[in-house]
Structure formats: structure tokens, C-alpha cells
Amino acid sequence: MHLACDRHGRPLAILLTSGQRHDSICARPLLEHIHVPRTGRPRRRPDQIIADKAYSSRGSRGGRPPGFDREAHRRRNTIERCFNRLKGFRGIATRYDKTATSYEAAVSLTSFLLWARSL
Incomplete structure (x- = not known):
């Protein structure tokens, strides 16, 4: 699962x-699945992406990016905390669903519940 x-x-x-x-x-x-509602042309490119090491291991020329931002590196645990909250639901953590479609629906429902709790 990519999130x-x-x-x-x-x-x-x-x-x-x-x-x-x-x-x-x-x-x-x-990233193409993200749509931010706004007037005018929708924006698809975020100001900054903070990802797991596997996503950043391939730079534009095959190497790691040259810069290191300490503050951005500290915020990388945000995605890990999101995964932990999702996997707090037993059905998501153990994947009881047999098909990918039903598992994706369960993850979407769980995501909705996380959004509802945060408001």
C-alpha cells in the first residue's frame, strides 16, 4: 500500500x-490521485514532498538528492504515524479481504474515519 x-x-x-x-x-x-479543489486551474505540484527513503533513493540522475534539510527530515514520521493510525484497525493491519478492490475500499473507509476524527 502506498499512501x-x-x-x-x-x-x-x-x-x-x-x-x-x-x-x-x-x-x-x-501524486496524480491527489486533487485539491480550488478556483481556476487545479494545482498538482506540491511545494514540498517528504517521503520514505525508498522514494528519494533515485534522484533525477540516479543518485540521491544533493541537499539535506534537517527540518524536512524530522517531518518524515508524519506518514509513519498515518500508517499506524490506519493499521490500528484490525482489518487493515491483517488484510482479511481477498481482493484488492475490497481491501482498497476498506482502506478508503478507514481513511474517511480518520478525517472525520480529525475535524
Whole structure:
């Protein structure tokens, strides 16, 4: 499961892939699932993305990005806390669902519950 969340740890987009799929390949499709409502042209590019190490291990030329931002690195645990809240629901943590469609629906419902609790 690939997950994008906002800075408050609320899920924005979910993408399910097979287990052997590398994380960095799924970053772009995951971000394309996010739609921020606003007047005019919708914005698709965030100001900053903070991700797991697997997503950042391939820079534009195959290496790691040259800069290191200590404050951004500290905020990386936001996504981990979001995963922990999702997996606090037993059905999500153990994946009782047999099909990917029903599991994705369960994760979406759980994400909605996390959003409702945060408001």
C-alpha cells in the first residue's frame, strides 16, 4: 500500500500495488490521485514532498538528492504515524479481504474515519 497524506497525517491518496513493486516507481501515480479543489486551474505540484527513503533513493540522475534539510527530515514520521493510525484497525493491519478492490475500499473507509476524527 502506498499512501500520501497531508502535514497533519490525514490520508490524501491510496495506491495498492503488488509487494515486489519498487516504491519509487509508484510515487508519480500516487501524486496524480491527489486533487485539491480550488478556483481556476487545479494545482498538482506540491511545494514540498517528504517521503520514505525508498522514494528519494533515485534522484533525477540516479543518485540521491544533493541537499539535506534537517527540518524536512524530522517531518518524515508524519506518514509513519498515518500508517499506524490506519493499521490500528484490525482489518487493515491483517488484510482479511481477498481482493484488492475490497481491501482498497476498506482502506478508503478507514481513511474517511480518520478525517472525520480529525475535524
